[in-house]
Amino acid sequence: MSKIAKAKGFKHSKPGLLLSIGTSAFGAISLYKDIKKARGEQDTLLLANAVVGALALVTGTALLLRELKQLGDDDILLG
Numbered sequence: 001m002s003k004i005a006k007a008k009g010f011k012h013s014k015p016g017l018l019l020s021i022g023t024s025a026f027g028a029i030s031l032y033k034d035i036k037k038a039r040g041e042q043d044t045l046l047l048a049n050a051v052v053g054a055l056a057l058v059t060g061t062a063l064l065l066r067e068l069k070q071l072g073d074d075d076i077l078l079g
Contacts, residue, residue: 014071020064024061024064027057
C-alpha cells in the first residue's frame, strides 16, 4: 500500500481518532468558559447554547471512542 493511500485513511486510524478526541478536549475548555460567562451574566439563551454545544461535544466524543474501540489492533498506520 502506498504512503498516499495510508495518509488518506488517517482520519479512521488510531492516531487520527486520538487527535480528534484531543481536539474535542480543547472544545470543552471553550464551552466551560461560555457556561461560566452565561451564568455570570444570567443570560439564559447563551447558557442554553453552551449546554447544547456540550451535549454535541459529548456525543461526538462518544462516537469517536466507539470507533476507536472497534478499530482494534488492525491499524495499518501504526505498523
